[in-house]
Amino acid sequence: MTTQVKHYIDGQFTLGEGQQQISVTNPANNEVIATINAATVNEVEFAIASAKKAFTTWKEVPVSERARVMFRYQHLLKAHHDEIATILAQETGKTFEDAKGDVWRGIEVAEHACNIASLIMGETVENVARSIDTYSYTQPLGVCAGITPFNFPAMIPLWMFPLAIACGNTFVLKPSEQDPMTPQRLVELFEEAGAPKGVLQLIHGDKTAVDVLLTHEDIKAISFVGSVGVGQYIYKTGTDNLKRVQAFAGAKNHCVVMPDANKQQVINNLVGASVGAAGQRCMALSVAVFVGEAKKWIPELRDAIAKVRPGVWDDKEAAYGPVISPAAKERVLKLIAQGKEEGAECLLDGSDFTVEGFEKGNWVGPTMFTNVTTEMSIYKEEIFGPVLCCMESETLEEAIEIVNASPYGNGTSIFTASGAAARKYQHNIEVGQVGINVPIPVPLPFFSFTGWKGSFYGDQHAYGKQAVRFYTETKTITARWFESDISEAEHHAPNMT
Ligand code: NAD
Numbered sequence: 126m127t128t129q130v131k132h133y134i135d136g137q138f139t140l141g142e143g144q145q146q147i148s149v150t151n152p153a154n155n156e157v158i159a160t161i162n163a164a165t166v167n168e169v170e171f172a173i174a175s176a177k178k179a180f181t182t183w184k185e186v187p188v189s190e191r192a193r194v195m196f197r198y199q200h201l202l203k204a205h206h207d208e209i210a211t212i213l214a215q216e217t218g219k220t221f222e223d224a225k226g227d228v229w230r231g232i233e234v235a236e237h238a239c240n241i242a243s244l245i246m247g248e249t250v251e252n253v254a255r256s257i258d259t260y261s262y263t264q265p266l267g268v269c270a271g272i273t274p275f276n277f278p279a280m281i282p283l284w285m286f287p288l289a290i291a292c293g294n295t296f297v298l299k300p301s302e303q304d305p306m307t308p309q310r311l312v313e314l315f316e317e318a319g320a321p322k323g324v325l326q327l328i329h330g331d332k333t334a335v336d337v338l339l340t341h342e343d344i345k346a347i348s349f350v351g352s353v354g355v356g357q358y359i360y361k362t363g364t365d366n367l368k369r370v371q372a373f374a375g376a377k378n379h380c381v382v383m384p385d386a387n388k389q390q391v392i393n394n395l396v397g398a399s400v401g402a403a404g405q406r407c408m409a410l411s412v413a414v415f416v417g418e419a420k421k422w423i424p425e426l427r428d429a430i431a432k433v434r435p436g437v438w439d440d441k442e443a444a445y446g447p448v449i450s451p452a453a454k455e456r457v458l459k460l461i462a463q464g465k466e467e468g469a470e471c472l473l474d475g476s477d478f479t480v481e482g483f484e485k486g487n488w489v490g491p492t493m494f495t496n497v498t499t500e501m502s503i504y505k506e507e508i509f510g511p512v513l514c515c516m517e518s519e520t521l522e523e524a525i526e527i528v529n530a531s532p533y534g535n536g537t538s539i540f541t542a543s544g545a546a547a548r549k550y551q552h553n554i555e556v557g558q559v560g561i562n563v564p565i566p567v568p569l570p571f572f573s574f575t576g577w578k579g580s581f582y583g584d585q586h587a588y589g590k591q592a593v594r595f596y597t598e599t600k601t602i603t604a605r606w607f608e609s610d611i612s613e614a615e616h617h618a619p620n621m622t
Contacts, residue, residue: 128159135175136322152218163330169337172326176295179323198318214438218446231283237570241291263597265293266345278307360582371583376535386540398564400511457510464503534577
């Protein structure tokens with residue numbers, strides 16, 4: 126029995142009438158678990174029209190009432206936490222622990238959206254000129270859209286719609302077609318939280334649906350998370366159609382290991398951050414640069430990574446699951462083969478790996494290369510698989526040069542016992558999120574997710590105060606009120622241009 130995935134359009138859950146069918150598969154065995162009737166152009170346009178209509182009333186709902194929807198929503202998400210994580214694990218192949226983390230990181234953003242009244246406050250200055258005050262309001266934009274990737278089907282949609290909607294916008298979500306059932310559950314719970322009809326719309330599909338969102342005049346802002354090529358396309362097409370766009374794209378995250386670091390901490394952290402979640406995290410550490418004598422730890426790191434065992438989502442001993450699709454597996458295996466051909470030393474090769482009873486799954490075992498150079502394909506391309514590339518440098522300065530030469534800038538970490546080295550690294554590194562003895566420095570929602578360079582196109586980032594700026598427009602008012610007995614002379618406004 127396969128499930129039929131539902132769109133949520135104009136307050137109704139519907140299978141849709143699209144003729145193009147998309148199969149959703151279990152990555153552990155590639156059996157079809159659900160099907161989608163991809164949204165037609167008409168269905169996407171209807172969703173946008175319904176969201177536009179809902180905006181006229183939702184933007185007038187008092188901010189504390191909008192916050193109350195978020196309070197109910199975060200409560201419902203918590204109450205259904207394990208149920209959502211189970212759906213998520215089944216369609217992504219993630220281990221249950223990992224799936225729970227995906228849901229929890231999303232819930233934290235919904236919690237943050239409960240603070241909307243404080244977040245959305247404007248600014249005031251009294252007496253900018255004699256008896257004249259200036260103050261600003263932040264007002265919603267209208268209909269916003271979100272296009273999300275497969276790798277965090279709970280967290281990333283939740284980066285977007287709770288804050289956009291709390292700001293007074295309405296929202297059309299187009300999640301990844303590879304794991305659509307988690308977002309569907311998120312939307313069902315949003316309805317249960319009391320969001321009025323039309324405020325949130327859910328459409329499933331691929332490029333056809335996305336292209337309607339990118340070009341439709343009633344979409345005011347687009348939030349995207351996904352791969353580099355698609356991110357560039359979304360940013361260029363969205364801005365070309367005069368929309369506000371934030372596009373979070375691919376990554377290649379480096380860590381720098383100093384010889385004074387705590388060896389065991391480095392090894393423990395690197396194992397999880399490199400091959401954990403099958404390397405399918407945009408903040409995964411996929412390159413480790415060992416400075417000086419730290420390179421002596423590479424054999425021990427190899428032994429630790431060799432012990433990692435992938436498995437199915439409900440296997441409590443499994444460290445990570447399969448990659449998302451046969452195409453993803455093929456891409457990872459091709460890059461591993463290229464790494465060997467191009468002269469990197471393969472210390473661990475997970476190309477020929479399977480899990481008993483799940484031989485048809487998209488398995489890739491833990492893989493590790495040393496002597497990687499910046500010209501190699503395994504260095505230049507985002508592998509998005511459980512593969513760690515190791516490099517060496519003589520000095521911290523040389524390591525910083527390597528990291529800064531990368532076109533990406535999502536996340537990075539330094540492992541060291543030296544405050545001076547850490548300070549130099551945090552100050553000079555051209556990467557938007559820096560960990561100091563912290564392997565995956567994803568900021569909590571009161572900060573923002575601040576990727577740089579080729580990992581992000583736009584200016585205002587996801588969640589935190591920046592998301593509120595992204596989803597609102599500022600209106601600045603300059604006001605003067607005359608008292609009835611004001612003298613003739615005081616009627617002349619000062620020159621304020
Ligand atoms: P993807 O780019 O293939 O898909 C993302 C979304 O774009 C999906 O909803 C998909 O349907 C849509 N899409 C795909 N091709 C399209 C096209 N040609 N035209 C219009 N829309 C299209 O990404 P993915 O494989 O689902 O996700 C993995 C990627 O996401 C990795 O590169 C990863 O680094 C990146 N990612 C980045 C961040 C970040 O914060 N920078 C976070 C998570 C994931």
